[in-house]
Amino acid sequence: IPVAASCDVTDLAGTTAVVFDVLRATSTIVTALASGFRLVYPVAEADEARALAEARGFLLAGERGGEKIAGFPHGNSPLEFSAGPAAGSDALVLTTSNGTGAIRKAAAAACVLTGSLLNARAVAAAVLREGRDVQLVCAGTAGEFSLEDALGAGFVLVEMEQAAGGLPEMDDLAMAAYDLARFYSRDPLAGLRAGRHGQKLLRLGREADLRWCARLNRFDLAPVFTGDCLMVPGVE
Numbered sequence: 183i184p185v186a187a188s189c190d191v192t193d194l195a196g197t198t199a200v201v202f203d204v205l206r207a208t209s210t211i212v213t214a215l216a217s218g219f220r221l222v223y224p225v226a227e228a229d230e231a232r233a234l235a236e237a238r239g240f241l242l243a244g245e246r247g248g249e250k251i252a253g254f255p256h257g258n259s260p261l262e263f264s265a266g267p268a269a270g271s272d273a274l275v276l277t278t279s280n281g282t283g284a285i286r287k288a289a290a291a292a293c294v295l296t297g298s299l300l301n302a303r304a305v306a307a308a309v310l311r312e313g314r315d316v317q318l319v320c321a322g323t324a325g326e327f328s329l330e331d332a333l334g335a336g337f338v339l340v341e342m343e344q345a346a347g348g349l350p351e352m353d354d355l356a357m358a359a360y361d362l363a364r365f366y367s368r369d370p371l372a373g374l375r376a377g378r379h380g381q382k383l384l385r386l387g388r389e390a391d392l393r394w395c396a397r398l399n400r401f402d403l404a405p406v407f408t409g410d411c412l413m414v415p416g417v418e
């Protein structure tokens with residue numbers, strides 16, 4: 183299976199696309215769906231997210247610039263969702279600076295998965311099962327390359343190598359991501375601390391989030407984007 187990596191969402195038609203926004207949108211989505219949330223609606227704009235949550239009685243969460251959006255009950259820390267839904271809705275509406283918009287834009291792909299360090303092995307198994315060419319979409323920050331997203335893509339490649347008994351055919355960015363994951367394999371947290379967005383989250387007092395997002399293969403699920411919401415196939 184040929185694997186390419188990129189920082190944008192063009193040319194996804196016919197591929198299995200995996201979107202990575204490791205700090206923190208896709209880590210938050212994976213955590214919520216692994217912890218009892220049934221559906222996560224990724225929404226690009228805050229107003230649209232608020233309106234959807236109000237209309238459907240869903241839980242509302244969102245971040246801009248790394249901080250909770252004023253008036254929203256929840257931000258974008260995975261730790262806010264790791265205990266599962268409290269009484270009320272088990273559907274979450276999430277809007278973030280980059281990640282949720284990237285997931286929506288990736289909808290042109292034949293299959294859209296969300297990847298993170300937390301579920302790298304499960305994503306590798308899912309893309310191998312799907313069998314199409316793979317695009318690893320490193321969402322980045324404001325259109326720019328982010329170290330932690332390449333690291334997430336690289337760990338999926340490491341897991342694909344182990345599952346398939348060899349590396350897939352890769353483009354140069356995928357190769358660089360793979361090498362990055364090998365470099366940080368003993369200390370993924372160091373990789374999350376190193377990048378610009380990791381540094382910013384540390385300045386905002388979010389070290390616990392980084393520690394959580396660095397837990398490699400903590401969850402065995404590969405959330406799928408239906409074009410509307412994210413869910414775990416087979417979980418009704």
Ligand code: MLT
Nearest residue numbers: 205206207278279280281
């Ligand atoms: C984003 O979508 O840009 C990120 O998830 C930002 C963050 O919450 O750290």
